[in-house]
Amino acid sequence: MSERALPYRPHNHQTCVSQALTDAQEICRQQNARLTPIRERVLELIWQSHKPLGAYDILAQLGAEGHKAAPPTVYRALDFLLQYGLIHRISSLNAFIGCAHAGEHHRSTFLICRECGIVLELAVDTVTKAIEAAAKAEAFQVEDITLEISGLCPSCQGNTGHA
Amino acid sequence: MSERALPYRPHNHQTCVSQALTDAQEICRQQNARLTPIRERVLELIWQSHKPLGAYDILAQLGAEGHKAAPPTVYRALDFLLQYGLIHRISSLNAFIGCAHAGEHHRSTFLICRECGIVLELAVDTVTKAIEAAAKAEAFQVEDITLEISGLCPSCQGNTGHA
DNA sequence: CAAAATTTGCAACATTATAACATTTGCAGG
DNA sequence: CCTGCAAATGTTATAATGTTGCAAATTTTG
Ligand SMILES: [Zn+2]
Ligand SMILES: [Zn+2]
Ligand SMILES: [Zn+2]
Ligand SMILES: [Zn+2]
Numbered sequence: 001m002s003e004r005a006l007p008y009r010p011h012n013h014q015t016c017v018s019q020a021l022t023d024a025q026e027i028c029r030q031q032n033a034r035l036t037p038i039r040e041r042v043l044e045l046i047w048q049s050h051k052p053l054g055a056y057d058i059l060a061q062l063g064a065e066g067h068k069a070a071p072p073t074v075y076r077a078l079d080f081l082l083q084y085g086l087i088h089r090i091s092s093l094n095a096f097i098g099c100a101h102a103g104e105h106h107r108s109t110f111l112i113c114r115e116c117g118i119v120l121e122l123a124v125d126t127v128t129k130a131i132e133a134a135a136k137a138e139a140f141q142v143e144d145i146t147l148e149i150s151g152l153c154p155s156c157q158g159n160t161g162h163a
Numbered sequence: 164m165s166e167r168a169l170p171y172r173p174h175n176h177q178t179c180v181s182q183a184l185t186d187a188q189e190i191c192r193q194q195n196a197r198l199t200p201i202r203e204r205v206l207e208l209i210w211q212s213h214k215p216l217g218a219y220d221i222l223a224q225l226g227a228e229g230h231k232a233a234p235p236t237v238y239r240a241l242d243f244l245l246q247y248g249l250i251h252r253i254s255s256l257n258a259f260i261g262c263a264h265a266g267e268h269h270r271s272t273f274l275i276c277r278e279c280g281i282v283l284e285l286a287v288d289t290v291t292k293a294i295e296a297a298a299k300a301e302a303f304q305v306e307d308i309t310l311e312i313s314g315l316c317p318s319c320q321g322n323t324g325h326a
Numbered sequence: 327c328a329a330a331a332t333t334t335g336c337a338a339c340a341t342t343a344t345a346a347c348a349t350t351t352g353c354a355g356g
Numbered sequence: 357c358c359t360g361c362a363a364a365t366g367t368t369a370t371a372a373t374g375t376t377g378c379a380a381a382t383t384t385t386g
Contacts, residue, residue, distance in 0.1 A: 034383085036333070056372070070336060075374065091254040092309050094342095094373065109294070111303045122297060130293040131272070134285060135312055140274045143314040146255050149298055151306040197352090199364070218342070233367060238343065257342060257373095333382065340375065349366065356359080 004100055007050035007118050008155045016098075017047045023102050024086050033084055038069075042077040043098065046087055051117040052095030090119065092148045097121070107131075107145050113153035120153070167263055170213035170281050171318045179261075180210045186265050187249050196247055201232075205240040206261070209250055214280040215258030253282065255311045260284070270294075270308050276316035283316070 004019075005011035024043055028035040035043075045061050046053050055074050062069045078096055081087040087096050088108060097119050101108070106123035113119070127147070135142045167182075168174035187206055191198040198206075208224050209216050218237050225232045241259055244250040250259050251271060260282050264271070269286035276282070290310070298305045 034332080038334080054372085055374075069334090071374070072336080072376085073334065076334080091311070109297060111298060111301060113303075114306065120301060120303070122301070124293075124297040127290075127293045127297050130287075130290045131310070131312065134272060134287040134290050135274060135314070138274060138283060138285070139317040139320075140276075140283070140312070141315040141320055142312055143277065144312070146309065146311040146313070147294070148254070148309040149294065149303070149305055149307070150309070151298070152304040154302040157302075157304055197363080201365075232365090234343070235345090235367085236365065239365080327386105329384105329386085331382100331384070333380105335380070336378090338376085340373100342371100342373070344371065345369085347367085349364105351364070352362090354359100354361085356357105 007120055008113075008153050013049070016050075017044060020047045020086075020098050020102070024084075027084060027086065027103050031084065033080075038067075038073065039077045039080050041067075042074065043081055043086055046081075046096055047098040050097075050119060052090045052093050052097040052112075052119055054093075054095045058096075088121070090148060091146055092150065108147065110148045111153065112148060112150045113156050114150050115152055115156035115159065118153055170283055171316050176212070179213075180207060183210045183249075183261050183265070187247075190247060190249065190266050194247065196243075201230075201236065202240045202243050204230075205237065206244055206249055209244075209259055210261040213260075213282060215253045215256050215260040215275075215282055217256075217258045221259075251284070253311060254309055255313065271310070273311045274316065275311060275313045276319050277313050278315055278319035278322065281316055 005016060021040065021044060024040070025035055041062070042058055045058050055071070055078060059069060059071060059074050062074070078087065082089060086099055086102050088099050088110070089096055090110060090112065093112070097110075099108075100121040101123055104123070107128040109122040109124055109127055111120040111122065128145075131145060131147070132142055168179060184203065184207060187203070188198055204225070205221055208221050218234065218241060222232060222234060222237050225237070241250065245252060249262055249265050251262050251273070252259055253273060253275065256275070260273075262271075263284040264286055267286070270291040272285040272287055272290055274283040274285065291308075294308060294310075295305055
């Protein structure tokens with residue numbers, strides 16, 4: 001698996017998309033899961049940028065390209081993609097983003113730029129360890145961690161809207 | 164400020180409520196903010212348990228006690244309480260919970276029991292430090308942290324629904 | 327091919343949150 | 357007191373997000 005580009009900087013994003021789709025196909029094949037056309041298309045739409053996409057944005061884009069779908073179609077595709085770890089849900093934004101570590105067991109940290117909207121997904125072991133230690137100290141059994149950090153990405157610092 | 168009771172174990176919860184309301188009054192007085200009857204009542208309703216409360220639950224309870232309010236009334240009260248750090252929003256649940264550290268500058272970690280719904284708010288320095296270090300390593304400027312851990316609280320472990 | 331299971335279509339509905347504008351309330355200056 | 361402003365609340369409507377239930381189509385299995 002090749003190194004991923006940093007989302008903030010200009011890069012050949014088509015590579016990100018292709019890689020994500022290829023990985024998804026492989027992951028689904030290994031688990032006998034059916035990456036149907038709709039599911040694959042939704043995944044591709046989510047990967048169209050490094051900004052999270054809302055369910056109704058997906059719905060609108062599907063509609064614009066002729067496939068007039070209803071909400072359940074989109075939510076079911078999203079459920080599938082979540083289940084197989086191909087996307088993540090960003091709770092603080094009610095939106096979805098492609099997983100940058102699909103296939104790898106990981107706990108994610110999301111750095112969300114409030115200015116440009118780009119999200120960087122990290123899997124930092126020290127953070128996970130600190131969180132799990134804190135939970136353990138309270139005898140709490142961790143199942144799922146939602147860690148979303150809002151702020152300014154490197155590109156947007158200094159670009160304070162005084163223009 | 165006295166030590167707080169652990170929410171999982173039986174305790175005189177009225178003490179939690181009284182303390183929260185007293186603290187809120189003091190905090191608002193210091194900042195020349197008006198803790199109006201509606202705002203205070205919403206805060207009290209949120210503190211009625213250690214489980215997060217949805218905006219429409221609040222709305223229903225206000226209605227049940229004669230004050231037939233509309234959504235904006237509740238959301239405005241919630242905005243006020245959020246602004247002055249008297250409550251927190253739990254993004255993963257679309258619900259609100261009383262702040263256990265009102266008046267203290269802190270970064271919160273929420274331990275959310277999926278079984279009983281009780282939420283424990285922690286302010287653990289090692290976690291905060293690890294997160295800030297991870298963000299700094301990416302040159303990301305942190306403004307807000309959402310950290311919500313879902314799992315089983317001590318009381319609910321073992322109570323696996325085979326009854 | 328036929329039965330079973332999964333996936334999709336579709337209509338209605340539920341929940342959460344906000345916009346826009348009118349009215350009331352609290353408070354300061356005259 | 358009362359007048360005028362700003363903050364807070366009331367009211368109505370609507371937007372945004374997410375779910376239920378059932379029917380039709382598709383895929384898998386035997
Ligand atoms: Zn890219
Ligand atoms: Zn940015
Ligand atoms: Zn209590
Ligand atoms: Zn519990």
